[in-house]
Amino acid sequence: MKRFHPVYLFLVVPYAAWAWVPFYNRLEPSLLGVPFFYWWQIAGIFLTALCILPVYLHQEGRRK
């Protein structure tokens, strides 16, 4: 087994953001008229992409 590097924990973050549905199943606080339920999940997409980035950079560093 290769040793586990803590940077991989970033990949768990998006799943955690979506795991507890009652947390984001609400209307307030709304953003520009968009209820929380919707803007939270759209923001989650950007969060996902941002969480993959550090792991990618880590692997690129190892590759060289």
Next chain:
Amino acid sequence: MSSTVIVFLVLFLFVALLGLFGSRWRAGDLSQLHEWGLGGRSFGTIITWFLLGGDLYTAYTFIAVPALMFGAGAGGFFAVPYAALMYPLLFLAFPRLWSVANVHGYVTAADFVRGRFGHRGLALAIAVTGLVAVMPYIALQLVGMQVVIAALGLDYAVHLPLLGTVSAPLIAAFAVLAAFTYTSGLRGTALIAVVKDILVYITVLAAIIIIPAKLGGYGAVFAAVPPKQLLLPPTPPGSLGAGFGYITLALGSLLALFLYPHSVTGLLSSSSRHVIRRNAMVLPAYSVALALIALLGYMALASGVKAMPEYAAGFKSFGNNFAVPALFLHMFPGWFAGLAFAAIAIGALMPASIMAIACGNLFTRNIFKEFLSPDCTPQAEARVAKLVAFIAKLGALFFVLELQTAYAIQLQLLGGIWICQTVPAVLLALYVRLDPRALLAGWATGVGLGTWMVMQLGFKSSTYPLHIFGLTVPCYAAVSALLANLLVSWILTIMLRVTTSTPQIAMNAARAVILSNPICVSRNCLRAVRKARTIKIPKTRKPISPVSARSSRYKLWASPVHPSGKFNKPPMRPRRFPKPVPNTGE
């Protein structure tokens, strides 16, 4: 002819020509299966981005997801967590699959299973699951096409022998699809994907700016949605509530997505594992587009197209699926609606083409070559694949024309559940090697259970409420069936290992590692080889004949190299790279 139809036809014709001449782009020897069916494994980051994007977000998605929001509300937004959470998984697991497939020349997921486990039955099960799941998907693409044709008012009927009265534009679109898939394979499809995605992005950008501006801003759009639809229903006591169904639906769908044959085809056509890793980072751009497209359902609600008499006929024949076309017709100037419809129609053609190619690859590699004609030439392989791709499309067309669309939707629902049952044998197998017989039993359990649950629900929904100790757990059937599948596979593997002798286990492990698993060639392999060397191989009383090998316990021992030598073939294609891709340390 209105400007809508002219713009649509011009774009469609352009794409058809692009597809037909696509074979000249990065030309390869199209009589080879991996050249025709995987584009020669040559696509870089950008083309793969377009190809996968076009592959995963199909025309049916663009029509059905907003339709779900339009009809049912917040529940339809599950597409967003689904489309976002698949990328960490793609990033972590699928570069491994690519590396194995590249070293061994695998073209399908079932090829991988065949090599990893050396079990023909399991590989056949995986191949058949893929074929059965992807066929209704092709049919649904044609349904998406039908909706667009109806919205354009192009629905000219013709009488054909055998088929009866059918829609002429649909037949024309089918002919275009069949022709460019046959001549250009995945190359033509990849070119079309670029055009399609550019059109989709233009449409989405225009839609999210122009339509809310006309309706009075996003606040007004959400205010027009009935408050009950805006959120998931609150959790009643004694139940995990609709939220659990929502998130398991997203989870089950994302596990299944990359195991669909067309996604595997898209992934394996990339030129290196790093292309997949980079794409996992940049593909979420499509998820943002998907979220905005989902909101089109609410914009359709706010604009009140359902009550307008000019769209009544469309809603009558296609139900909520007509919401987005009606919105475009109502909100956009004529020529731009034509562009938007072209985006959807091309978005139906292109995934349908990859799906048909994937069907061809699967049938040829895992059924035709494995069982029917083991020593066919590469040329014959490619010919059969092209033929099967054509038959698959013809089947889908027949399905759409002669049977009810409802059957295709139900089968697609089941298909997602079935594909999810291949997770232990394909996705998990990248990390853990369970016993193939146990996996086969688990697969059968999962498929059976999943089908039963959906039948209990009358094919209306796929969220089956489980009752565990008085707690109601509404769970996507694919996820609960997958849990049963994993449980059976794991327990049976442990039982089989206990009953198998230690030298056999060591030999199995060593053979599996050396012969079919270059992922962990480094330390694990050396350890296994060292272990195998110190163990005496049990003597046989007489040389193993193929018959006794097939029936006796040596079958397990001898896998994945068949003792008769009949099924041991040299690697199917020369490696692109002189040496195996080094372990980069994920």
